[in-house]
Amino acid sequence: MVRKYERLSGRQSWSEEDMAKAVAAVVSGKMGYKLAARTFHIPRSTLQRRASKVRYQLPDDAKPLMGQYRRVFTVDQEKDLVGYIKSMEKYFMGVSRRDIRELAFQYAEDNQLNHPFDVNSRMAGEDWVRNFLKRNPELLDKSDNEMGLEPVNFDQFYHFMCQFS
Known part of the structure; x- marks a missing residue:
């Protein structure tokens, strides 16, 4: 597994501000496509596509995902997971990384999401939880060692929380 990804390609290395x-400049007629692309260091074909969308008022596509990995949960679903974890901490139940991995798997299964998690261990991967905590x-306010609390019956708490949401 890739622990620290370093991007090799130069695709989409321009900023959204430069593109805007x-x-x-192109839509107002101050510059042509070639000059604007060279001036702002962006691909001409991308500039043409974006400018035509502005001219003809077409909806802009979502930012394309780069690479082979896809997010399992939406932003709202991750907020739900964070809420569950915070409520567990609020009721003085220690939450370890393993608990978060189990919660993520169970949440994905309950919502019938397509996920790359391990079905045999019924947990999300270590890389997923590391990146989830970075997001x-x-x-990360409390480490696992600081909690020092008894382990919690995770399934029982999860179903308890599902009843109230």
């Missing part, structure tokens, strides 16, 4: 400036740094 270039599109504005949600408010969960």
